[in-house]
Amino acid sequence: MKILEAAKRAGLTVKTLRYYANIGMVTPHQDPATSYRDYSEEDVAKLQFVGKARRFDFSVEECRELLGLYEDRNRPSREVKALTLKKVAEIDSRLAELQSLKDELSGLASACDGDHRPDCPILNALSGQT
Amino acid sequence: MKILEAAKRAGLTVKTLRYYANIGMVTPHQDPATSYRDYSEEDVAKLQFVGKARRFDFSVEECRELLGLYEDRNRPSREVKALTLKKVAEIDSRLAELQSLKDELSGLASACDGDHRPDCPILNALSGQT
């Protein structure tokens, strides 16, 4: 099938499919005469796989790793689990970071009157004057 | 003072200071003869301000806005508070998104044996075969 249909089936954009082809992640057959790409059902399955992994916050390089494991029918599940737990840990530390930012900012916001007057604890905090 | 000292005092890198000068955020006087930048105390204060705001996850453009409000001694605190609350809301939605990702990934990871065998619920989930 042609690129637009493959993109629709995978829930991705045509640009994304071309990008994945360029970086060698999902490489459909390409007609040398017209240079049209021709996606197989298996290509679409891989695209769907990558699309889901991306939505799980895996980077494109991590998706490439996962795809490699996915295609290796004999890989130990250990490796996949390790990658997943690493990603969970990353998400966890980002969560903690964002939570602490939110707490600080909320604290500042609630200390600020938010009226027409110029006095503002938020700016005071940012400028270091307590 | 010269750029390295200003950078040290602000807790930023020299590259960052040049970048901020280029985009017109903090523009020190520049000797036309040598083209050396010359940072004043006020410049350093602004750099510190921007540095803190950046650590609070404000984008460079948002920092520019905050800096404008900071320099306007008559601005209503309302505007600063609005910007801050908007940022808090952004952080909140990112938190929710990450939390849901983490829950799903953790669920998959705990369903995976993580041993030498190839069967892997994580890959099964990603490939859509339930």
Add this chain to the structure above:
DNA sequence: ATAGACTTTCCCCTAAGGGGAAGGTAAAGG
């Protein structure tokens, strides 16, 4: 005078594509 530390501008690089131009191709309608 010269070595070493510092400065400048300039250019390329990052992640993951998006936007759009210029030009080739395919399917449908007249």
Add this chain to the structure above:
DNA sequence: CCTTTACCTTCCCCTTAGGGGAAAGTCTAT
């Protein structure tokens, strides 16, 4: 058969917030 329209291709620039490094100019101390 011809044309319109939809789709395809490559190519190039754009995004964030700077980092890395080259080449060349400047300052300071010896």
